[in-house]
Amino acid sequence: MVFVAPQRDFHSLVLYRLHVELDRFAPADHKVRQEMSVKLGPRQRPEPDLIVLAPGTFTGSEVTYFDAADVVLAVEVISPESALRDTKRKPVLYAEAGIPHFWLVEETQGKATVVVHELSPTTRSYVVTGIHHDRLKLSVPFPIDFDVATLYEP
Numbered sequence: 001m002v003f004v005a006p007q008r009d010f011h012s013l014v015l016y017r018l019h020v021e022l023d024r025f026a027p028a029d030h031k032v033r034q035e036m037s038v039k040l041g042p043r044q045r046p047e048p049d050l051i052v053l054a055p056g057t058f059t060g061s062e063v064t065y066f067d068a069a070d071v072v073l074a075v076e077v078i079s080p081e082s083a084l085r086d087t088k089r090k091p092v093l094y095a096e097a098g099i100p101h102f103w104l105v106e107e108t109q110g111k112a113t114v115v116v117h118e119l120s121p122t123t124r125s126y127v128v129t130g131i132h133h134d135r136l137k138l139s140v141p142f143p144i145d146f147d148v149a150t151l152y153e154p
Contacts, residue, residue, distance in 0.1 A: 010107050011079050014151045015049050018075065018105065021151075022052060025144040029055035030072070037065040038074065040097040046090055050075035052101075052141065068097035072141045077105045091117065095125050101141045102126055105151070108133070112151040 015034065022032045031053040037045040045065055052073040053059070053066060074094050076086040087104060094102050102117040113133050117126035118140070130138075137145040 008079060009154065010112075010152055011049075011077050013154075014077050014105055014112050017151045018077070019050055021144070021146050022050060022073075022075075025142060025146070026052055027055075027142055030142065031057065031059055033059075033066070036063075038068055038071055038094075038097075038099075039065050040068045040093050044093060044097075046093060048074040048090070048094075049077045068094070068099055071099045073101040073103065074099050075103045075105065078107070091126055095119055098124075107152070110152075110154075112148055114148055114151075 019032060019034055026032055033051050033053060035047055035049060036051060037047045038051060039045050050073075051066065051071045053070050054072050057066060057070040074090075076082075076090060078086045091102055091104075098119065100119045102119075104115040104117070106113050106115065111133070113131060114136050115128060116130045116132065116136075116138065118129045119125070120127050132148050134148055135145070136148050
C-alpha cells in the first residue's frame with residue numbers, strides 16, 4: 001500500500017501554471033507531460049511532476065512511462081512530504097540517467113522560486129545555473145521567458 005499525503009495548494013497551483021507556461025514556450029515538436037514515470041534503469045521509475053519530451057518521442061494512450069533518453073527537462077515542485085526525495089535523491093538519479101535539464105520549484109516566503117540546473121558532461125551531475133524569484137528567462141532547453149510570480153498567487 002502507498003499512502004499519498006494531501007496535496008498542498010502551492011503544489012497544485014504551481015504545477016498547473018508551470019505546465020501551461022511550458023506548453024506555451026516549448027517548440028511544437030516537444031511535448032509536456034505531467035506526473036508520468038520515467039524509466040531510468042532497472043527498477044528505477046520515478047515520477048517527476050513535469051517532463052518535457054524530446055522531438056520524436058513516441059506518445060499514445062497506452063504509454064505508461066518514458067525512457068530517460070527521451071526527457072530533456074524534469075521538474076519537481078517541492079512538497080514538505082517529498083522534499084528529501086525531490087532535492088537529494090531524484091536529482092542524482094536524473095543526472096546519472098543523462099537528463100540534461102532539471103528544475104526545482106520551491107516555496108520561498110509564500111512565493112515560487114525556480115532553481116535551474118544543467119547537467120555537466122564532465123561530472124554527470126547537475127550544476128545550478130540560476131535561482132529565479134521574479135523572471136525566468138532562459139535559452140535552454142528552449143527559449144522561455146515568463147514572470148515567476150504568476151506561478152503562485154493565492
